[in-house]
Amino acid sequence: MRAAQLRGIGQLALRDLPDPVARPGHVVLRVAACGICGTDRHIFHGDYPSALPVVLGHEFAGVVVAASEASHSLLGVSAAIDPNISCGSCVFCRRGDVCLCPNRVALGVDLDGGLAELVEVPESQVYSLPAGFPVELGALCEPLACCLRALDLAKVAPGMSVAIVGGGIIGQLMVQLVRLAGATSIVLITRQYGRRKLAEQFGATATMDPRSVDVVSTVTDSTGPAPGGVDVAIECVGAVETFEQCVAMARRGGTVLVFGVTPQGETARISPFEIFAKELSILGSYLNPLTHGRAVELAASGRLDLAPLISHRVGLAELPDMLAHGPEPSEVKVLVTPGAV
Ligand SMILES: [Zn+2]
Ligand SMILES: [Zn+2]
Structure with missing residues (x-):
């Protein structure tokens, strides 16, 4: 599969990586769209800590194309992903402050993320989108x-x-x-x-x-x-x-x-x-502690006007250039569609 992998500060390259497989408790998502955010530019420039190498992209949605036996019911589901994975057992998690978890890791920052054709995601991070909701708009659920x-x-x-x-x-x-x-x-x-x-x-x-x-x-x-x-x-x-x-x-x-x-x-x-x-x-206000489900509900309700927020659509190939430069004045949200050629 093709992925935008950061290998060092300022070094983002399109690579062919092995297709991920769904380990127990995980699914594999075919990414429909992944948003670019200021944090991606900070990571690219070394101003925000991340693992290296890592596939960037933490605002994404897609369709579940593979699942472990335990997650089988999710096969074929369209989903928005909460990229922030907290440990569940530290003192912060146990009082509900999951965004403050010192053991938290994030897809697209510490683990491979959504700027790829495929990405492996823990089942706990999957939020199903209702039928008929445009999957690519699911990528806006993370900022929401x-x-x-x-x-x-x-x-x-x-x-x-x-x-x-x-x-x-x-x-x-x-x-x-x-x-x-x-x-x-x-x-x-x-x-x-x-x-x-x-x-x-x-x-x-x-x-x-x-x-x-x-x-x-x-x-x-x-x-x-x-x-x-x-x-x-x-x-x-x-x-x-x-x-x-x-x-x-x-x-x-x-x-x-x-x-x-x-x-x-x-x-x-x-x-x-x-x-x-x-x-x-x-x-x-830091991250999205336990609000991802509400974001999906709200997006699906049609009470927000989300489509006009997408100012640009690009493929993976345009990314290195895009991240190296600041946002254009006309930029509101750039969506990357990794499946596009
Ligand atoms: Zn973001
Ligand atoms: Zn924790």
């Missing part, structure tokens, strides 16, 4: 599951105001999710015009270009969309500057949610007095 975790933590409730900084796939999913949760003022901040238009289509009540306005005062002024500050500010860029903006935009008693992946080692300036006097909650 991470967003659900974030919203669970942020406790967005009807009537709230929410600012979302960053207009990539995460920002666009967040707009749709906070709208579903009943937020009435939804501000999306991003430099790209196309992403602002997309967010407006999905229910953003205001969008802003941070290069043309002072974001904090424009949002929080008495004439702005959230006078005095937003109930919840969600950082979806992964940059110090946008994190600091989120802290400044949150109202008294508000919540800042740190979702974007800022490079390890970077530090922000933050006033302990401001946290104290405004009673700010600053929360981190």
Whole structure:
């Protein structure tokens, strides 16, 4: 089978690898689509730890084409895969915080993942997609599951105001999710015009270009969309500057949610007095602990507009070039279809 294997930092190559076989408790999936995410670029550049060599790709869906005897009932099933495998027995797992498991491994990071024609997956990670649901959209369930975790933590409730900084796939999913949760003022901040238009289509009540306005005062002024500050500010860029903006935009008693992946080692300036006097909650949201099933349910329900989020479709051959460069301005989600020639 063909696979995109990372052999060293910056060294991604298409390779013919032996077809995986399904060990006990495992299935083999024929990958219909695998999403590319910022984490893949971080791994490619050596900014995020991974095994080497490893087949990348942690956002994928496909059809089960082989199964061990114990997993036989899954043969032929279309499925979205939760790539994060926790140990189930450490102190964190045993209290339900599976994303904090120190023994966690991930498909596409520590184990071979979905940027391949075939991939072996533990049965515990398989989430069946309903009949009639486009399998390739199943690849969006992983980022969606991470967003659900974030919203669970942020406790967005009807009537709230929410600012979302960053207009990539995460920002666009967040707009749709906070709208579903009943937020009435939804501000999306991003430099790209196309992403602002997309967010407006999905229910953003205001969008802003941070290069043309002072974001904090424009949002929080008495004439702005959230006078005095937003109930919840969600950082979806992964940059110090946008994190600091989120802290400044949150109202008294508000919540800042740190979702974007800022490079390890970077530090922000933050006033302990401001946290104290405004009673700010600053929360981190990491991965998709026990939210993958809900992501599949929500995707299958048709209550989200997922198809317009796919901005590019490419084959495996285009990957090395794609990962070596930053995302194009028009990029929202790139889906790789490993079966395509
Ligand atoms: Zn990802
Ligand atoms: Zn554990």
